[in-house]
Amino acid sequence: MTIQWFPGHMAKARRQVTERLGQIDVVIELLDARLPLSSRNPMIDEIVGDKPRLILLNKADLADEAVTKEWMEYFRLRGIRTLPIDALSGKGVNKLPGMCRELASDMLQKRAERGMQGRAVRIMILGIPNVGKSSLLNRLAKRSVAQTGDRPAVTKAQQWVKMGDSLELLDTPGILWPKFEDQQVGLRLAASGAIKDELIDFTDVALFVIRYMMQYYPERLLERFKLKQLPEDRVDMLAEIGKKRGCLIGGGEIDYDKAAEIFLRELRSGKLGSISLERPADWQESEEA
16 A cells, blocks of 8 residues: 655645744654654654754553653663653643753753843644644643644644743644655554545555554454454454454455454554554664665
């Protein structure tokens, strides 16, 4: 399955982000904890440069906690601080203001040394579509200031949001890159819901996830679909899911597309348990190359 998606408003968003960076003290990069590198825009390093940066691993409640710790170490070794959070419930979000002020401490000290008045730390929030920026913004502001939804590309324009007297946050529309050089990245994003369902093939995406789960989370498949043992083939596994969920068509044949859609809905809602869709080791070979 080849996925290519670069709506015009995303090209505009990249230009707006670049234009606003001069006003920003700290950049918050919001990633999906289940697929941190796949949900990380490869243009970010180029755009942000040497600005102080904090990575938030959102939806950490849906990710495998042990794998999330591996990712935190991965980014630590690259000099980037991380914080796992769940924007919907607010878990971990209370640590964010203090970490931002700490990252902006050099700027605040220089202003004080020059006799300049103190001001709020200005933060930019960046992330790909549907990673939870609007939910985070509402959580930080403690009121509804951004539209939320389970479909990508909800945020359409930039907006400043005050958070008390110490922080000002700039929200931005989601930025996605023109194409996925690695199709596994596209499949992971499609599985997470970051790409509009109208643009994906449910069966291709479900088979990709099933293969991954058969390797790393076989017990979750056994438990969720009440199986005594796993089939050897991922297509047979999807057929078993179809039988368990009543996805049958004429002649008792399996409706694979319907079974795949149901499987992905259950994955995204957490009904299959806390699952990470990639690990640092998955990227090691490509990085070394």
